[in-house]
Amino acid sequence: EADIYQTPRYLVIGTGKKITLECSQTMGHDKMYWYQQDPGMELHLIHYSYGVNSTEKGDLSSESTVSRIRTEHFPLTLESARPSHTSQYLCASSPTYNEKLFFGSGTQLSVL
């Protein structure tokens, strides 16, 4: 089973707060991804990384930022949360040589 962890599992915060969603994997994967998914809907890629110090924006415009200082860690930050950011955020990783993505359990974010 995949060793990729996301915290917190659920987060309810007020508008304007700064938040960081954590994602860590212990598989040594170079590639990591953040997807945003509303209930019953498709996954939208918002950020991805090929390795340390490499980050790219995905197809869905997002006000969030990411960093990749260590291979195992890929946190996502929202400087000022808004109700439109309410969604589930899924982190995933994959080995360099294929696109088999391992997903974390996700963070369900609610911004009031």
Next chain:
Amino acid sequence: GQQVMQIPQYQHVQEGEDFTTYCNSSTTLSNIQWYKQRPGGHPVFLIQLVKSGEVKKQKRLTFQFGEAKKNSSLHITATQTTDVGTYFCAAKTSYDKVIFGPGTSLSVIP
């Protein structure tokens, strides 16, 4: 940008009936993956197809990759209630991003 389309969006079947979901791309794909997401869960990798015309089977699931590597299908024989969930296809774009199709939500009526 590159898109992956999937049909149908929803499928309701009687337990024991077969189910098929189709994935299509306007561009040639280097490979395609299939994932299953149970209600309330996260996507779980099922399989990756790489070769033109490839067919792979996992018990009651049959996966096909088209000859032109622009389409793929997932077929489930004799559905069971444990098959309930959303099935996504995913593909790597020319920029090495992995994008997902919109998914097919499968409901199985016991």
